[in-house]
Structure formats: structure tokens, C-alpha cells
Amino acid sequence: MLTIKKICAGYNGKIILKEISLNVAQGSVIALIGPNGSGKTTLIRTVSGVLPPASGDLLFNREDLTALSVQERSRVIAVVPQMRTLPPAFTVREAVTLGRTPYLNWLGQISDHDLEIINQALTQTDLLDLAERNIGELSGGEQQRVLLARALAQQTPVLLLDEPTAHLDLQYQVSFLEKVYRLAHPSLDEINNGIEKRAVLVAIHDLNLLSRYADQVALMVNGRLECLGTPAEVLRPEILSKAYNLPLTIIQDQGSGLSAVLPDQRPFEL
Amino acid sequence: MKITARPLLISLGYLCAAFLISIVVGSVFIPPATLLDLITSALRGESSPFDPNGSFSTILFQLRLPRTVLLLLVGASLAGSGSAYQGLFRNPLADPFLIGVASGAGMGAVIAMTIQWPYTPLGLLAVPLAAFIGALLAVLVVSQLARVGKTIPTTNLILAGVSVSAFSSAVSSLLMINSSGELRRAIVWLMGGSTMTGWGPVLGVLPYAAIGLTALLLLGHPLNVLQFGDEQAQQLGVPVQKVRRIVIVAATLVTAAAVAFAGVIGFVGLVVPHIVRILWGGDYRRLLPLSMICGAGLLLITDVAARTIIAPQEIPVGIITALMGAPFFLWVLKRSKSQNYW
Numbered sequence: 274m275l276t277i278k279k280i281c282a283g284y285n286g287k288i289i290l291k292e293i294s295l296n297v298a299q300g301s302v303i304a305l306i307g308p309n310g311s312g313k314t315t316l317i318r319t320v321s322g323v324l325p326p327a328s329g330d331l332l333f334n335r336e337d338l339t340a341l342s343v344q345e346r347s348r349v350i351a352v353v354p355q356m357r358t359l360p361p362a363f364t365v366r367e368a369v370t371l372g373r374t375p376y377l378n379w380l381g382q383i384s385d386h387d388l389e390i391i392n393q394a395l396t397q398t399d400l401l402d403l404a405e406r407n408i409g410e411l412s413g414g415e416q417q418r419v420l421l422a423r424a425l426a427q428q429t430p431v432l433l434l435d436e437p438t439a440h441l442d443l444q445y446q447v448s449f450l451e452k453v454y455r456l457a458h459p460s461l462d463e464i465n466n467g468i469e470k471r472a473v474l475v476a477i478h479d480l481n482l483l484s485r486y487a488d489q490v491a492l493m494v495n496g497r498l499e500c501l502g503t504p505a506e507v508l509r510p511e512i513l514s515k516a517y518n519l520p521l522t523i524i525q526d527q528g529s530g531l532s533a534v535l536p537d538q539r540p541f542e543l
Numbered sequence: 544m545k546i547t548a549r550p551l552l553i554s555l556g557y558l559c560a561a562f563l564i565s566i567v568v569g570s571v572f573i574p575p576a577t578l579l580d581l582i583t584s585a586l587r588g589e590s591s592p593f594d595p596n597g598s599f600s601t602i603l604f605q606l607r608l609p610r611t612v613l614l615l616l617v618g619a620s621l622a623g624s625g626s627a628y629q630g631l632f633r634n635p636l637a638d639p640f641l642i643g644v645a646s647g648a649g650m651g652a653v654i655a656m657t658i659q660w661p662y663t664p665l666g667l668l669a670v671p672l673a674a675f676i677g678a679l680l681a682v683l684v685v686s687q688l689a690r691v692g693k694t695i696p697t698t699n700l701i702l703a704g705v706s707v708s709a710f711s712s713a714v715s716s717l718l719m720i721n722s723s724g725e726l727r728r729a730i731v732w733l734m735g736g737s738t739m740t741g742w743g744p745v746l747g748v749l750p751y752a753a754i755g756l757t758a759l760l761l762l763g764h765p766l767n768v769l770q771f772g773d774e775q776a777q778q779l780g781v782p783v784q785k786v787r788r789i790v791i792v793a794a795t796l797v798t799a800a801a802v803a804f805a806g807v808i809g810f811v812g813l814v815v816p817h818i819v820r821i822l823w824g825g826d827y828r829r830l831l832p833l834s835m836i837c838g839a840g841l842l843l844i845t846d847v848a849a850r851t852i853i854a855p856q857e858i859p860v861g862i863i864t865a866l867m868g869a870p871f872f873l874w875v876l877k878r879s880k881s882q883n884y885w
Contacts, residue, residue, distance in 0.1 A: 323774050347780030354778070360633075360770040362825040371768050375780035381764025381828060427779070 274299040274472040275320070275350075275431045280329035282319040288327065289315045291496045299430065300470035302457045304483045304504075307493035308517055313476040314355065316493070317435045320474070321352045333431065347375040351424035353434040356417055361409025365400055366391065368408055368419050372426025394425040398452065414445035421452065432456060434475040438482075446479065450486040457488070480534040484508060492516055508532050550823040554836040558615075561843040565611040566603065568847050570855045573599055573607070609742045614846050614860070615839040616745070616752045617805040618815075620797035622838020625812020626819070626830050627759050627794040630766035631787065632686070632695050635817070635875055639798040640809030642700060643681045643707035648795075648802035650711035651677020653718050671751060675799035681707050682795055693773065744804040751800030756835060758793035762786065763828030770825075808861040810868020811838055817875060 275297040283289040289312050297303050305313045318324040320331060322343065331338040333349050341349070351372070359368070372394065373387045383391075395401045398418040408416060417437055424432060434453065438446040455463075456471045464470075477483065483490055484504040492500040492507055494516045500507050507513075510523050513534060520537040567573045573581075577593040581600050584591035594600055621639060628637035628644075639645045655673035688703035689695045765786040768776045773783045801808070815838040819830055842860070845867075849860045 318774075321778050323777055343777055343782045344780040347778060350778075352775070352778040354775055357772075360825075362820075363770070367767075367826065368771075371771070371779055374764070374768055377764065379761050379764055381767070423779075 274334060275474070276330070276332040276335075277316075277320065278330040278332065280316075280319060280326050280331065282315060282324055282326040282329075284315075284324075289496045290319060290326075292329070293493075293496075293498050295474075295491055295498060295501065297431065297472040297474050299472050300457050301488040302454055302473040302475060302486060303489045303491055304487035305474060305476040305491050305493060306478070306480060306483070306507075307499070311493040312496040313493055314435055315496075317352065317433045317474070317476055321350055321433055322346045344375055347427060347429075349429055350431045350433060351427035351429040353417075353420045353424045353432070353437050355435045356413065356420065356437075356440055359408050359416055359419070361407060363408050364405050365408060365411070365419050365422075366395070366404040369394055369400070369404075369422045369426050372423035375427055390428060391426050394422040397425055398422040413440040414442070414449070417441060417445075417449065418452075421449070425456075429471070430469065431472045432474070434473070434477075436476050436478060438477060438479060446482060450482055454486045480508065480513070481532070484530070484532050504532070505530075508534065550829065550833055551836075554819075554833050554840070558836050558840040558843075561840040561847075562611060562615065565614070565843040565847050566607050569602075569607060569850050571598070571602055573603060578603075605741060609745050610846070611843060613745045613748060613805060614842045616748045617801040617808065618811060618839035618842030619756060619835040620748075620752050620801040620838075621808060621811040621842070622815035623756050623759050623831060623835040624794035624798045625838075626816035626827070626834040627762070627766070627790050628812070629816055630769060630827050630830075631790045631794070632700060633770060633772075634695065634697050634700055636697055636701055636813065636872070638810065638813035639678075639794070640807065640812060641708075641872070642704035643685050643711065644678045644795060644798050645802050645807045645809065646708040646711040646715070647681025648674040648678035648799040649807045650715045651675065651680075651799070652803045653715040657718050671747060671800050671803040674803035675751075675796055677711065678795045678799040678802070679792070681711060682791060748800045748804045751796050755793045755797035755800070758789060759797070759831055760835075762790055762793070763826070763831050766790070766827040766831075806859070806861055808842070808864050810864045810872065811842055813875065814864075814868050814871050815841055817871075 277293055277295040277297075280293045281288055281290055293312075293316060295303070305316065307313055315324065319326050320338075322338070325339070338346060338349065369391050370383060370387075373383065373391065374381075376387070377383070392401070395404055398421050400415070400418055400422055403411065403415060408419060411419070417440065421434075421437070432453075437453070438449055441449060453473060453475060457473045459468045459470060475487075487504055489501065490504050490507040491498055492512065499516060500512055508523055510521055513523070514520050522535050522537055524533045524535060526532070563575065567575050567578070574593075577591065577599065580591050580593055581603055584594075585600055585604060590597055591600065624644075625638045628639065628642060629635060631637070632642075651673040652670050654677070655670045658669070685700070685703040685707050686695065688706070689699035691699060765776075765781050768779050768781045769783070769786065771779075776786075777783050798812075816830060816834045819833045819837055823829060823833060842864075845863050846860045849858045849863050852858060
């Protein structure tokens, strides 16, 4: 669905992404992992169109994404950005309504069809009860769900998320990632209701939750795609130790097939 | 984000009341009951029985009405551009006066005036054009000076605004000292006293205000999206650079026209959008039109005060807006950290 082909990109002439190639298929979640500064956010910014690539191709079903206008592109790709301060005076519903921007004229008139989609996005993210509250009054987890709902209202086949769980506690991390997983793997009911499978690319630091929610893991190191495979293939001590420059152990739970990554080295003597 | 009718009705009612007061109150009181008769008589080309020597109709049609319409347009322009700048810079303190745009326009206008006083048709074009160029230069310099990376911090914006403002005011003063005869008149004009009479200035402002304000009214939705930052706005499908350029040109155009014909009137662009925000929220599709209406109303009421406080002498209206606006500015500055309506 989304094809990233030999993409190079960077800032002020300094190349950060070095020939990244990655295919994000419809109905799959790819987790983008790697140490700080490895280029995860840069890749997401490049694919979203905010940062033009220096070379390489970005394709959506063989269509050249870089040839699309800003508005056309925002109908293909939606982004859940790394959470910063959000304008506090917007209500949740107003913020989610902005997700309809790709389909609105400059006056921003909302049709009944738009309202329906906004309500659906609010329902999917459990925000219906908070819809009339101001964003400034919400917790970090709720704000992050607002950003997800806004991206859902964009109704794009491709969804990019940049460390969406960074500020969430464990409970919210799990429920947030479950929602993300559902977007690529909708239930039969949802499919019957006309919900399409999406292609999801999510940059994430938490290595332990991956094995449950990601179909594939892409490991980036120094702007290169170091390793791509299923969680079981990539989450291996020899691969991660090298990437993160830290001796570590991976504990497998035989029953569930889930794994936990633990660093070996103590940072200081106790 | 519905545009409900109630705020619109309230603000329009307020504007109509201000308009009426502004027409009837002054050194000569025109009884409201005679207004309709004066107008219908004038339309029929007869003299009204209430007005045997024609002094009421002269005052009404040659002084009050043009002045009121001019200040209505100016108030709408200043408050409209104020809310647009606030949205564009994502900054509660952006105001055409505080960020130096008005002073830049003033400098441009003074430069044009030293060459051509605005009573010929050419002058009517040259002064607003020069004001527009001065204002555009000011806003570009200020936004470049204040920028840190991709954001413009509040303090930087104000500091850059103050310095550009000080510089262009100094140039204006220097030119006015050199220009002999009309000095006092220019000073009063620069303080926001509309000394020009008749319909000339109204016709001068009208095309700029009509174009600029219409453009701003169409930009409510993109400005809403811009509140989440340029990057998110682009990811939501807004052509950010294009929108920014149109907002800057439109807001600066109406500011320049207002300054060129009514002088530098500060704080209207700050006070009005904030009051509208507190009353009716920050949705720019609503904020822009309501700010324009309330800005016009506020300036008319302020002007009535300017005409009556020490009548028969007039205080330049810019002095009154500054007297009211400066404490308000400090209040906004203090609140801007904790406010939830912004």
C-alpha cells in the first residue's frame, strides 16, 4: 500500500535518512524502533510530506505521493504527532472536526456526513463523553486519543504515529495500542460496517509491547534500516544489543509467545 | 463549531446602538426623532421642517456620518487584523499596534504625506499605498527578528515589535519636524485623531477594507487548523505557506488603510478579540466576524467619548484607546500563562 523506496532525507543539507526502503501493507502494523536520533521521526515527517525527500520514491499504490498537493496527500496519510502542547481552548469535538479539513472548503462548512464520521472517530477512541470538554482540561492520555481521533476523522488508508505512547501510563499504553492494532485488523463487525483495513506505521520506544501489537518490526540505526522482520525475528539479543549499544537479555513467555527486553548492565554499582 | 446566531445578533445590536449614538451626540445634539426626517428630506432634495437653516443636515451628512462610517471601517479593520495576527503568530499579544505594523504604516504614510498631502485623487492613492508598504516591511522585519527556529515566542514578538515601532515612529517624527506648516495636524493625525472631514477618507478606506476584511473572513477555518502548529496544519491538508501569506497581506492591508486615513489607533486590535474570545470562544470562523463588528462598535463609542469629555475640544481617539488598552495589555500579559480561553 505505502511503499518507501530508497528514501534519503535530512535537514540543512545534512543527510539523516540513508536509502530507507520499506513497504507498509494494508492491514498491517509496522513498528519503527531504534535509538534516539536514529531517524524515526525524520522518516515519519518525510512520509507525511512535511520534509521533502532529497532522493528516492514515495508511492501509494504506485501513485507518486510527492506529486500530490498538500490537500490530496492529507486524504491518503494521517499523522498522530508526538504530543506537544495542544491549544487548550479547543473542545475535543472541535479538534477532531479539524480532521475533516482535507475534505472541506476554506469556509470549513461541516456536512451531516462529516458529523457522522466525527462521531464515529470519537466513539472509536472512547471520547464521546468528553466531546464538549476543552482539551486543556484533559489528561495526557486523553489528549493523545484526541490526536488519534482527529487522524481517524481524516479517513486515510495510511496512518503514521510518532511515539504515541511516550507519555502514557501502562494502562493507556495498552488500550491505545489495542486501538491502533484494531485499525489495521478490524473485527468482522467493523468490516461489515464498511471500515477499511489501514496501513499503520508507528514509531515507538517501548520494546516490550511490540510483540503483541506489531506485525512487523523495522529497526533503524543511524538513519539506516538495520533490520526488518516479525517481532520474533528482530527482537533478538544480538541484534538489539548492537543497535542500542547495551548488553541485554530477552525473556520469552512460552505460553503467549510474548517477549520482554531487559538490559543486563547496571548503570552503576549499588 | 457552529456559528450560532445569538453572538452575531448581540454584537450587531451593539454596533447599531453605537452607530446611532455616534451620529446624534457631539458639540451639537441632533435629536434622534428628527433623524429619519432629515434623511428622507435629503433624499428628496428638500429641507426638513426640523432644520430650517440646514445646519443639522450639514453636520449630519458632512461631519458626523462620514466620520462615523470611517471609524466603523477603521475599528473593524483594526480588530479584524488583530485577531488575524493573533491567530497567525499563535500569540495572545499580537496586535497591529504592538507588533509595529501600525507604526510602520504610519511611517509609510508620513513619508508619502511629505511628498503629497492626501487631498488630491493621487494623494488618496499614494498615502495608503505607502502605508501598506511600510506596514508590510514592519511585519516582515518583526516576524524575522522574533523567530526562534519555527516558533515566535511572545516576549520576542513584543520586543521586536517595540523596536520596529520605536524606529518607525522616530522616522515619522523626524520627517514631521522637517515638514513645516501642517505639523500640528500631522501630529494629531498620528495620535489617531481623525481630522479629515467629508467622504473622501471613507472612499479611500473602503476598497482596502472591503477586500482585506473579506479575505480574512474566508480564512477562519485555516486559522483554526494553524493553532496546532504549521506541521500538523500541513498534515491536515492546509497549504500553510499560502495561507500565511494571504493572512499577512490581508491583515496588513486593512491595518495600513486604517492608519493612512485615521492615524495610529492602538489596542483596539488587542482588546476586542480578547473580549470576544472570553464571551464566545476562540473559533476563528466566529472570532473574526464578531471582532470586526465589536471593534467597529468600540471605536465609535470611544470616539463619542473623545468628542464629549472636554467638549468643544476633541481628544484624539488614539489617546483614549491607549488609556484603556495599556492596562488591558498588562492584564493579558499576566493572564497569558494560565488562561484557558486562548
